[in-house]
Amino acid sequence: MRLLSRQNIVCQQWTELITDYLEGALPRGLVRAIDRHLAACPHCTEYLAQMRRTIAITGHIDGQIKGEPPPAPVPADMMDALQRAFDDFHHSPDA
Amino acid sequence: MSIVPTPEPNPMVPPMRSSLPPPPPPDEALGPLRLPGPTPPPDESELVDRLRRGDSTAFRDVVTAYQPxxxxxxxxxxxxxxxxxxxxxxxxxxxxRGIDRFEQRSSLKTWVTRILVNIARTKGVKERRTVPMGSLLSDAAxxxxxxxxxxxxxxxxxxWAQPPARWSELPEEVVLSSATISLVIDTVRLLPEQQKWVVMLRDVEDWSSGDVCAALGLTEGNQRVLLHRGRSALRAMLEGQLGRAS
Incomplete structure (x- = not known):
């Protein structure tokens, strides 16, 4: 990684470093090398935009992953069963 | 109750392996929890005390809040x-059964989710379906x-010989169409299990990396590798939907 920071970043390397870059996990020198590359490479800039878009779209599946509509309140019978288990545990001699 | 995690991240995921690691033995001895992520909200220790005292209202509130x-x-x-x-x-x-052993070094939500992860892993292994497309998204090949x-x-x-297309020019109704969302949901489901957990918690549930590491027992580095693979697979699938060549 340190060696890489002294070099120029090329497109294919960027596609593997992008997550570490977005996570702030790269050494400063490497971030600078990437920023230099991005300033000169519209395709890699677009790749970054695509990845950000991907993350944003993934955030939208919240609530839809179990189908429409989003999860209903806890069914009463399930809640009652859980509460019985909770009460039994706390009132049992071993609790 | 052995499925309740004791609080040490368990570095069980070799970063470059594709095959599913076996679920950790439920009674595995683990050490102290690191990196709990955001500080638990100030009222949480009171909430935990109420749960320990057998306060049914507190229990119902927690179930209602976390269930979805x-x-x-x-x-x-x-x-x-x-x-x-x-x-x-x-x-x-x-x-x-385990709340008395919860040390509050992570948030209650992280701890509860970690229990869920352990149970779901065990069940998932027992009841796994054959997913024909799974191999497409496996990181083995x-x-x-x-x-x-x-x-x-x-x-x-x-x-780049075939550079990425400009998604930024696509209208929002295409980007967030139900077809796109369905594709993402299907793709997430097909990710290798470890990637799926990380993507779900980070990008769907919006957890911090520290919380995800604590809940899944991952190192920060492993978590990033899994996140990278998962996000990259999702981007590649979306490229098929939203356009590839510029």
Whole structure:
């Protein structure tokens, strides 16, 4: 990684470093090398935009992953069963 | 109750392996929890005390608050809604029995989710379906974020030959169409299990990396590798939907 920071970043390397870059996990020198590359490479800039878009779209599946509509309140019978288990545990001699 | 995690991250995921590691033995001895992520909200220790004292109202509140996310998570990892509900129910039973051992070094939500993860992993292994497309997204064959044939130049150091398209010019109704969302949901479901957990918690549930590491027992580095693979697979799938060549 340190060696890489002294070099120029090329497109294919960027596609593997992008997550570490977005996570702030790269050494400063490497971030600078990437920023230099991005300033000169519209395709890699677009790749970054695509990845950000991907993350944003993934955030939208919240609530839809179990189908429409989003999860209903806890069914009463399930809640009652859980509460019985909770009460039994706390009132049992071993609790 | 052995499924209740003791609080040490368990570095069980070799970063470059594709095959599913076996679920950690439930009674595995683990050490102190690191990196709990955001500080638990100030009222949480009071809430935990109430749970320990057997306060039913507190318990109902917690179940009501966490249930949707727990069901959503479980539903991604097991074959049916019925099994997902079972996983969540078993999680609550484990919470009831284990709350006295919860040391509050992570948030309650992280701890509860970690229990769910352990239970869902066990069930998922027992009831795993055959997923024909799974191999497409397995990281066994090819770990590259982008297929090497999209680049020209020395291996690993190529420049774009087929550059990414400009999604920014696409209208929002295309980007967030139900077809796009369905594709993402299907793709998330097909990710290798570890990637799926990380993507679900980070990008769907919006957890911090510290919380995800604590809940899944991952190192920060492993978590990033899994996140990278998962996000890269999702981007590649979306490229098929939203356009590839500019």
């Amino acid at each position: 996310a727990l069901l959503r998570l479980a539903g991604t990892f097991v074959p049916s809604n019925a099994v997902a509900e079972e996983v969540v129910q078993e999680t609550w039973i484990a919470v009831i 090819d770990n590259a974020a982008v297929s090497p044939d999209r680049f020209v130049g020395p291996p690993g150091k190529g420049a």
